[in-house]
Amino acid sequence: MITRDTVRSGARPKIVYAIPHLSADATEHFAHLPAFLEALGERTDLVALVERGTPPGELPGVRTVVSVVGRTRGARLLNCVRAIRACHRSGYRTYFLRYSRMLLLVLVLTYPLFRPRIFLWRSGTADLIEPGHRKTVRQRLDNALNYVLARCVHAFVTGPETMVPRMRRRWRVPPGRMRLLYNDIDSDRFVPLDPVRRSEIRRLNGWDEGDFVILFVHRLSFRRGTRLLARLLESVDAALPCRVRLVVVGDGPDRHHLDRLAAEYQNLHVLGGVPNADLPVLYGAADCFLMPSYEEGFPRVLLEAMSSALPIVTTRAGGSVDVVGRDYPFVCDIGDLSGLSRSVVELASLPQAERAAVGDRLRDRARDRFSPQRVARMLEDLL
DSSP: OOOHHHHOOSSOOEEEEEEEEEOTTOOSGGGGHHHHHHHHHTTSEEEEEEEEEOOOSOOTTOSEEEEOOOSSHHHHHHHHHHHHHHHHHTTOOEEEEESOHHHHHHHHHTHHHHOOEEEEEOOOOOOOOOTTOOOOHHHHHHHHHHHHHHTSSSEEEEOSTTHHHHHHHHHTOOGGGEEEOOOOOOTTTSOOOOHHHHHHHHHHTTOOTTOEEEEEESOOSGGGTGGGHHHHHHHHHHHOSSOEEEEEEOOSTTHHHHHHHHHHOTTEEEEEOOOGGGHHHHHHHOSEEEEOOSSOSSOHHHHHHHHTTOOEEEEOOTTHHHHHOTTOSOEEOTTOHHHHHHHHHHHHHSOHHHHHHHHHHHHHHHHHHSOHHHHHHHHHHHO
């Protein structure tokens, strides 16, 4: 429960940070937020408002964790109203939302009562339609509602740099309301494995030391390039002298398609959804990270791979080039299957020391540019 005594402080900014989902076994990237909130809590008076999941009673750096979890959407909506009223009474007026549309809607509708300042984070689009499909009525209604809500916030926050003009055009946001903010990565959690631990994880997964293991972690959907995976695996496997394995982590509408392919390809392994807490060892044990996306925003999976010192092959979708760096060599045009295959083969053909150096440079970039502490300073300045 928020009280005036628990939030009394000096001139530090007060902020309510909304988390759409938080659980110990969460597969979503909201699992990154506790490390960031700890860094943000060193600079602000912070309330974490959790919409779904099984949130802990306390989080480091957070003065109060407020759960609005409910069994029904109506219950969550009512809990949101109660939470906003409690925050208002305790002097909290500023809200930072990551895709939290229900809370955003409640804040907009109750604006005459509570006068909140709303900072809305969104990055990336979902405009690509799979060939042979059309936008559904629900998708069109969702877009229309998002257009309206985007005009009701005090600032529309996105990142990285490439996405700022794209999101402004996409949601028709006035230029003066756009703000830049990075995603962050906890480089103390996503770390390279020492040789003994790496060999152990590979052995547990049935990967031989001489195998070249390509890791894909993302939502399994057409937009993320999952339809390219089988053909890419065939091409790379034919070009390399060693056994090639493609390990797919995630869930989504293309899961059934990939499960069928895995029955045909003995070197295609579909693990399904894996809790984010269990991902670091997979990154650390793999040899290459693959992201063949058609559409992206600010992909955290690239940050996870970079922090793990895992060399990456990706496309120029969304802000991916901003993340890995404009001088990074293994970046391909969107949809360029032959380019992706060549890049993986080229990376696999590098001497081990050179490939390790590629990963080390990526880790240095992740730690320097996308640390929770740096991103917390960015958000404090934004406020």
